[in-house]
Amino acid sequence: MKSGVIIITGTSKGIGRHLAEHYLANGWIVAGCSRGESTIGHDNYSHTSLDIGDEKDVTRMVRTVHAKHGKVDALLNNAGRASMNAALLTPGSTLEKVFRTNTFGSFYFARETAKLMIRQKQGRIVFFTTVARPLRLEGEIAYAASKAAVESITQILARELGSNGVTVNAIGPTPVKTDLIRGVSDNSIQNLLDRQAIKRIGEFEDVTNVVDFFLKPESSFVTGQIIYLGGVEN
Amino acid sequence: MIPDKKSVQSLIEECLVQLREDLALPVLDKFSPETTLLGAGSDLDSMAIVHLIADLEGRLFDAYNLTWILADERALSRTRSPFRTVGDLTSFIIEAIPEA
Ligand SMILES: NC(=O)c1ccc[n+]([C@@H]2O[C@H](COP(=O)([O-])OP(=O)(O)OC[C@H]3O[C@@H](n4cnc5c(N)ncnc54)[C@H](OP(=O)(O)O)[C@@H]3O)[C@@H](O)[C@H]2O)c1
Numbered sequence: 003m004k005s006g007v008i009i010i011t012g013t014s015k016g017i018g019r020h021l022a023e024h025y026l027a028n029g030w031i032v033a034g035c036s037r038g039e040s041t042i043g044h045d046n047y048s049h050t051s052l053d054i055g056d057e058k059d060v061t062r063m064v065r066t067v068h069a070k071h072g073k074v075d076a077l078l079n080n081a082g083r084a085s086m087n088a089a090l091l092t093p094g095s096t097l098e099k100v101f102r103t104n105t106f107g108s109f110y111f112a113r114e115t116a117k118l119m120i121r122q123k124q125g126r127i128v129f130f131t132t133v134a135r136p137l138r139l140e141g142e143i144a145y146a147a148s149k150a151a152v153e154s155i156t157q158i159l160a161r162e163l164g165s166n167g168v169t170v171n172a173i174g175p176t177p178v179k180t181d182l183i184r185g186v187s188d189n190s191i192q193n194l195l196d197r198q199a200i201k202r203i204g205e206f207e208d209v210t211n212v213v214d215f216f217l218k219p220e221s222s223f224v225t226g227q228i229i230y231l232g233g234v235e236n
Numbered sequence: 237m238i239p240d241k242k243s244v245q246s247l248i249e250e251c252l253v254q255l256r257e258d259l260a261l262p263v264l265d266k267f268s269p270e271t272t273l274l275g276a277g278s279d280l281d282s283m284a285i286v287h288l289i290a291d292l293e294g295r296l297f298d299a300y301n302l303t304w305i306l307a308d309e310r311a312l313s314r315t316r317s318p319f320r321t322v323g324d325l326t327s328f329i330i331e332a333i334p335e336a
Contacts, residue, residue, distance in 0.1 A: 057305070058303060058305075058334070061303045061305055062303045065293075065294065065297040065303060068294065069297065069298060117289075117290035117293065117294070118290070118294065120286075120287060120290060121287070121290060121294070
């Protein structure tokens with residue numbers, strides 16, 4: 003895989019942190035972010051503390067990374083939050099918070115990096131969705147709906163940017179052991195795994211593998227695709 | 237550096253020259269505030285305007301270290317588009333100087 007400059011959101015822990023370490027180990031320059039401080043120490047890593055729902059801060063970060071390195075080759079829109087609640091007990095404020103991060107935040111990053119990528123005539127954007135979306139998971143209405151919007155954004159951006167050498171795809175992981183699902187009971191996780199074709203928990207490497215595929219130079223003809231792990235399909 | 241009309245206009249000119257070169261469009265024989273960007277009298281399509289705005293935001297950031305988002309609510313709600321001529325765009329950029 004060719005290395006370059008990559009922006010990864012939500013790198014302080016979980017999948018994002020693993021992705022950052024993976025690409026650093028493969029020679030990439032990584033610009034990460036989270037609301038909190040950096041948890042990664044590496045010469046080729048820089049961190050911005052921001053809330054991805056803040057349009058101005060996101061814009062500033064992307065342009066600063068570009069000014070520093072002269073290019074941005076890839077974006078991994080990983081930062082996200084979950085929310086578990088019965089639909090009838092879900093307050094509007096929860097919906098707003100979840101959409102602000104998962105949908106709006108990812109959109110801001112994609113929009114700003116795409117502006118640079120169309121000038122470069124190349125780039126890779128990867129969004130993060132979830133199997134909760136195609137499984138229409140009960141109890142996750144805000145989370146799944148916010149990711150449904152992410153999937154639409156992925157597919158429309160793919161079309162708008164297709165002639166500019168920029169691909170836009172999404173990965174939908176199954177449950178992976180991170181803080182995101184810490185509050186979910188073992189029983190609920192098992193029920194979810196039972197609905198997968200391959201009934202096991204996802205590992206970081208399962209995610210990295212699909213992201214690697216999207217980033218490969220040879221994947222320049224792959225865009226607008228959503229790959230779910232574990233054999234879940236639409 | 238404070239963004240003034242003259243320097244902003246020359247950034248727009250740089251973008252326009254580059255864009256026309258990229259799109260293999262004929263070189264402009266005259267560049268002035270009246271130069272049309274969008275709509276009747278312009279040979280740029282909407283995708284070209286997207287490229288122009290993206291490039292311009294980048295150059296504005298490099299020049300002033302400020303983050304303009306040019307296609308904002310204010311720009312889109314106007315009856316006369318701020319992207320119509322070089323003069324309109326220059327005034328809009330000055331008007332919409334972002335806070336540091
Ligand atoms: N783990 C799973 O089972 C699973 C399954 C399917 C899909 N996914 C998706 O995979 C992605 C990563 O999930 P994960 O499990 O790694 O989650 P995680 O362990 O909770 O980590 C989330 C990361 O995002 C950052 N973040 C959250 N909200 C933010 C905000 N508003 N602004 C900036 N940064 C923010 C967090 O840092 P701060 O808190 O410091 O901001 C953290 O670094 C998410 O998009 C998620 O939807 C995960």
